[in-house]
Amino acid sequence: MTEQSQLKKIKWGIIGLGGIANKFANDLLTIQDAELYAVASRTQEKADEFAEKYGASKAYASYEDLANDPDIDAVYIATPHALHKENALMCLENGIAVLGEKPFAMNAQDVDIMIAKAKEKNVLLMEALWTYFLPHYQYALTALKNKTFGHILKIESDFGFKRPYNTNERLFNKDVGGGSLLDIGIYPIFVSLSTLGMPNHIDANATFFENGTDASCDMTFDYNNLVKAYLKSSLKEILPTEAIFYCEKGTIKINREFHCPSTVTLISDGREETIDFGYDNHIFGYKYETIHFNKLLQEGKKESDIMTFDFSRNLIKLLDDVREIIGLNY
Ligand SMILES: NC(=O)c1ccc[n+]([C@@H]2O[C@H](COP(=O)([O-])OP(=O)(O)OC[C@H]3O[C@@H](n4cnc5c(N)ncnc54)[C@H](OP(=O)(O)O)[C@@H]3O)[C@@H](O)[C@H]2O)c1
Missing domain, CATH: 3.30.360.10 (Dihydrodipicolinate Reductase; domain 2)
Known part of the structure; x- marks a missing residue:
């Protein structure tokens, strides 16, 4: 047995089965100590199709159902930006570790709420800025x-x-x-x-x-x-x-x-x-962030030492600052 295969296999879920979810799932399959366990879409048909394509055991027709599955270790959030916060909070609330797509949320206030929830629940949370890990x-x-x-x-x-x-x-x-x-x-x-x-x-x-x-x-x-x-x-x-x-x-x-x-x-x-x-x-190239995240989970860490909470806070703050200058409101 290699060192990697002795580690706990992380059971992954994916929420929002669009373009990036497909790429993430493709790369997840190449990681030895990870398993694509469950996927969730807004429709059963899409969830079934995606689950079959990538060999996931569970296909949910609602994001809530996936977040209520007690066997999931980690969730990758691949919905549009405006949903990141509510999707992340739902998973963190249930004690599921979250790897959330960029931008982490719509503004710094929402990112702070997510980080506070992760700390309150003592659960790992990380922004999926994959470039950092390449x-x-x-x-x-x-x-x-x-x-x-x-x-x-x-x-x-x-x-x-x-x-x-x-x-x-x-x-x-x-x-x-x-x-x-x-x-x-x-x-x-x-x-x-x-x-x-x-x-x-x-x-x-x-x-x-x-x-x-x-x-x-x-x-x-x-x-x-x-x-x-x-x-x-x-x-x-x-x-x-x-x-x-x-x-x-x-x-x-x-x-x-x-x-x-x-x-x-x-x-x-x-x-x-x-x-x-x-x-x-x-x-x-998504496997690099995922391998890092798996390791954090296996080691019981609650925050990445690369994509730290402070880094995510600063990144969203810069986006907020630029938005204010150019007058971009959502
Ligand atoms: N890291 C990267 O390289 C990278 C690349 C592209 C995108 N992203 C990020 O990933 C997120 C998703 O991007 P994407 O390109 O994968 O988007 P996409 O192809 O449009 O997929 C988003 C998915 O979110 C779900 N969804 C839920 N509510 C929705 C709504 N109101 N409108 C549209 N979709 C909705 C849908 O899945 P269901 O129908 O299955 O519910 C949809 O397929 C974005 O936040 C983006 O910034 C990251």
């Missing part, structure tokens, strides 16, 4: 922390694609938290927060669709007037979707698409080296 991102973080090329002078990071405006889609539906900032702008903000911390000053401006969701958002994070992070999200334009760190003696570039399994290029003294992390083509 080996290439961790590599770039370490290189920056070790000051391989000295201090960061400037960051450029963006995330953009072109999608026809359609309010039937979650991405554009204001009722469930649609718009570019909360959906994809969170990633460039994450890049800045995870490397430079909280900025001293933020400038931002946005363009909007007719229903008031933001189509694009340009942000500048100012760190002591010396270092700036230029960040952007867009649903109406294809952007490089890179994260570039200009440092004193060289540049560290996380290549397209930086938030997914990718490569890192180191540029210094006219030389370039691109590092390939040997990602498995059969997975999307």
Whole structure:
């Protein structure tokens, strides 16, 4: 028996069976000490279909039924943003550990409520910001922390694609938290927060669709007037979707698409080296956050040491701050 197979097998549930739930389930199947035990949809037919596709034992036609299953260890919340808080609270209330999709909730106040509930119930809670756990991102973080090329002078990071405006889609539906900032702008903000911390000053401006969701958002994070992070999200334009760190003696570039399994290029003294992390083509990259979460559960931990509560609080606070500047209300 390997060390991994001696560990308690974590019984997972998934709530909300859309696009990301499929990718998460695909990767979950590759993890030895995890089992996709139950799935929940708003309709029985969809739950049955999903359960059959990924081999889940239970298929629930309501999220509440899944949260009431006493055999579930952990739930992955994959519903639209506006439902994250209520779905998380329902699971935490029943003592089920929660891995909740980004953005963790709609605002900082709601994230605080979720964290307070997790603490009250003594249950593990973590935001599923998968990029933090990807080996290439961790590599770039370490290189920056070790000051391989000295201090960061400037960051450029963006995330953009072109999608026809359609309010039937979650991405554009204001009722469930649609718009570019909360959906994809969170990633460039994450890049800045995870490397430079909280900025001293933020400038931002946005363009909007007719229903008031933001189509694009340009942000500048100012760190002591010396270092700036230029960040952007867009649903109406294809952007490089890179994260570039200009440092004193060289540049560290996380290549397209930086938030997914990718490569890192180191540029210094006219030389370039691109590092390939040997990602498995059969997975999307969600297994890294899940393996971390499983380990926390197996060790009885209630908070991640990577995606900490403070980090999630700061991330949602930055989204709140940008929203206030651009006048985006939900
Ligand atoms: N980490 C990542 O890489 C990543 C990527 C994409 C999305 N996400 C996050 O994951 C969440 C879901 O995104 P997605 O792209 O998977 O969305 P999606 O394809 O629209 O799926 C969302 C699912 O939520 C459920 N749902 C419940 N109430 C709904 C409502 N009023 N409108 C629409 N769906 C509703 C539906 O499942 P049932 O019909 O089964 O109930 C739906 O299939 C978002 O918060 C997003 O930010 C993360």
